[in-house]
Amino acid sequence: MASFKPTKIQVYPKLGEKVTQDTLYWKNYKAPVQIKEFGAVTNIDFSPVAPHNFAVTAFTRIHIYGPFSQEPVKSFTRFKDTAYCGRFRSDGQLLAAGCEDSVVRLFDVSGKVALRMFKGHTKAVHVTDFTSDRYQIVTGSDDYTCRLWDIPNATELSTYQEHTDYIRCGVTSKLNRDLFITGSYDHTLKVFDARVDKSVMTMDHGQPVESLLLYPSEGLLVSAGGRYVKVWDLLKGGQPLVSLKNHHKTVTCLSLSSNGQRLLSGSLDRHVKVYNTTNYKVVHNFDYAASILSLALAPDDESIVVGMTNGILSMKHRKSPEEAKETSGQPRRRPSYRVFVKGKNYVPKQDDYLVSKPVKQHLAKYDKQLKKFNVSKALDTALESWTRLRKPEITVAVVKELDRRGTLKNALAGRDEQGLSQLLNFLIGNLVDPRFAPVLVTAAEMILDIYQTVIGQSPVVDRQLLRLQELLEKEIDYQRDLLEVLGMLDTLFASSLPKKEVPCSAISRSNGMTTKRTFIYCMRSL
Numbered sequence: 049m050a051s052f053k054p055t056k057i058q059v060y061p062k063l064g065e066k067v068t069q070d071t072l073y074w075k076n077y078k079a080p081v082q083i084k085e086f087g088a089v090t091n092i093d094f095s096p097v098a099p100h101n102f103a104v105t106a107f108t109r110i111h112i113y114g115p116f117s118q119e120p121v122k123s124f125t126r127f128k129d130t131a132y133c134g135r136f137r138s139d140g141q142l143l144a145a146g147c148e149d150s151v152v153r154l155f156d157v158s159g160k161v162a163l164r165m166f167k168g169h170t171k172a173v174h175v176t177d178f179t180s181d182r183y184q185i186v187t188g189s190d191d192y193t194c195r196l197w198d199i200p201n202a203t204e205l206s207t208y209q210e211h212t213d214y215i216r217c218g219v220t221s222k223l224n225r226d227l228f229i230t231g232s233y234d235h236t237l238k239v240f241d242a243r244v245d246k247s248v249m250t251m252d253h254g255q256p257v258e259s260l261l262l263y264p265s266e267g268l269l270v271s272a273g274g275r276y277v278k279v280w281d282l283l284k285g286g287q288p289l290v291s292l293k294n295h296h297k298t299v300t301c302l303s304l305s306s307n308g309q310r311l312l313s314g315s316l317d318r319h320v321k322v323y324n325t326t327n328y329k330v331v332h333n334f335d336y337a338a339s340i341l342s343l344a345l346a347p348d349d350e351s352i353v354v355g356m357t358n359g360i361l362s363m364k365h366r367k368s369p370e371e372a373k374e375t376s377g378q379p380r381r382r383p384s385y386r387v388f389v390k391g392k393n394y395v396p397k398q399d400d401y402l403v404s405k406p407v408k409q410h411l412a413k414y415d416k417q418l419k420k421f422n423v424s425k426a427l428d429t430a431l432e433s434w435t436r437l438r439k440p441e442i443t444v445a446v447v448k449e450l451d452r453r454g455t456l457k458n459a460l461a462g463r464d465e466q467g468l469s470q471l472l473n474f475l476i477g478n479l480v481d482p483r484f485a486p487v488l489v490t491a492a493e494m495i496l497d498i499y500q501t502v503i504g505q506s507p508v509v510d511r512q513l514l515r516l517q518e519l520l521e522k523e524i525d526y527q528r529d530l531l532e533v534l535g536m537l538d539t540l541f542a543s544s545l546p547k548k549e550v551p552c553s554a555i556s557r558s559n560g561m562t563t564k565r566t567f568i569y570c571m572r573s574l
Contacts, residue, residue, distance in 0.1 A: 087130070090341055091134055099115055106131075134176075146173030148172045218230040235252055235253050278290065296317040303343050310331070440477075440478050444487050
């Protein structure tokens with residue numbers, strides 16, 4: 049008895065991915081290097097000076113890594129509780145960090161012990177940053193206050209208590225030493241001027257604010273909170289410009305490319321989105337294994353460093369020009385010929401025993417039903433939601449196989465309103481697809497022949513039949529228009545072709561001479 053042959057699913061060509069300059073640019077990174085930290089990575093900050101080391105804040109430690117090192121070149125562990133927001137000063141020599149114990153610590157990058165300890169906050173300090181003159185530090189805390197500290201004297205200069213919830217992000221101006229901006233869980237962003245005892249501008253983000261970013265020109269401010277990334281025009285009094293909602297979960301971090309033309313946002317949905325800052329459309333996307341808490345780009349975009357909730361630090365380094373050429377120039381290596389022919393010519397010896405293992409044939413659900421000649425159940429299996437929506441070619445292949453067997457009419461008959469509605473839905477969605485039309489037109493004709501007596505009894509089926517009719521009429525109109533266009537193009541191409549002289553049989557072969565009347569007749573025949 050011949051073995052059952054599974055249904056052959058035709059493979060259709062897929063459209064290639066659209067390759068843009070952004071795709072080429074952001075895919076030109078090596079495989080990520082992953083390092084396990086002691087806890088969730090809450091902050092990453094690159095040093096502004098070469099060799100551009102970066103500080104990673106995770107749990108009770110701050111580790112400083114070199115551009116290509118996989119081990120920390122420096123560690124600060126003198127924290128009694130969870131550390132937050134380790135940031136470099138603009139000269140790369142000092143580093144400030146907050147802590148769960150409410151103390152702000154200032155470290156010398158070349159030392160180990162804290163140079164200064166600023167005490168005044170009453171709850172955890174999540175925000176630290178240096179002012180542009182390098183002599184002051186701005187901090188924000190869960191006690192709803194932001195404070196300005198003097199580094200040489202280790203004293204508090206001013207306190208601002210305008211927020212009504214935790215302050216979890218902040219940024220200082222690099223052009224004006226007196227300006228800084230804070231974001232809070234009370235949904236507001238506030239711009240402060242150290243020369244004034246209150247905020248000078250307030251904006252409502254509408255969600256708890258998780259991250260802030262100033263453009264290099266400092267005319268635009270970007271805020272992230274909830275699922276939204278919003279851009280504000282500070283030169284127009286904090287007017288909102290754009291509101292982006294491309295993430296599925298809370299956006300936790302922001303970064304800007306070296307040329308300022310691409311904005312990056314990281315989220316708890318495990319994605320990093322890259323936006324074009326001209327039109328704020330997503331031009332690329334990175335996927336990660338866990339929720340993202342922190343994100344930083346090295347100068348000249350040489351590295352992308354991402355910190356996640358599971359304590360993994362992921363580093364992607366840009367390929368050198370030589371590596372990029374090797375990758376693009378060489379095709380993907382496949383197994384050599386000897387791998388496939390290995391063992392084919394092996395001859396068993398006299399004392400060898402051949403142990404044969406029967407190969408079990410794994411059949412799909414619809415093939416199992418076809419093997420039992422349950423044609424109606426086979427079609428039902430092929431019409432299941434996931435198959436007909438994600439893999440319509442499987443459903444079409446089963447219909448084609450049933451038609452080949454001559455049992456398609458039996459499989460289509462005897463269906464209730466729900467089953468018929470399911471069939472008609474599939475036809476409406478795929479009948480005009482040129483890949484499936486030759487098979488589905490036959491099925492549609494059979495359905496109309498079988499169920500023409502029930503037309504008018506079900507409003508659901510009637511509506512679907514009307515939709516199918518409209519769809520077919522539109523498709524026929526499209527085809528007619530295309531045929532007209534094709535006829536016009538044929539005429540244009542024919543008229544644009546150069547005329548060729550055709551040798552006429554009336555020309556005398558004897559002497560090569562011809563009369564005028566014969567020549568005119570030959571030209572008319574052309």
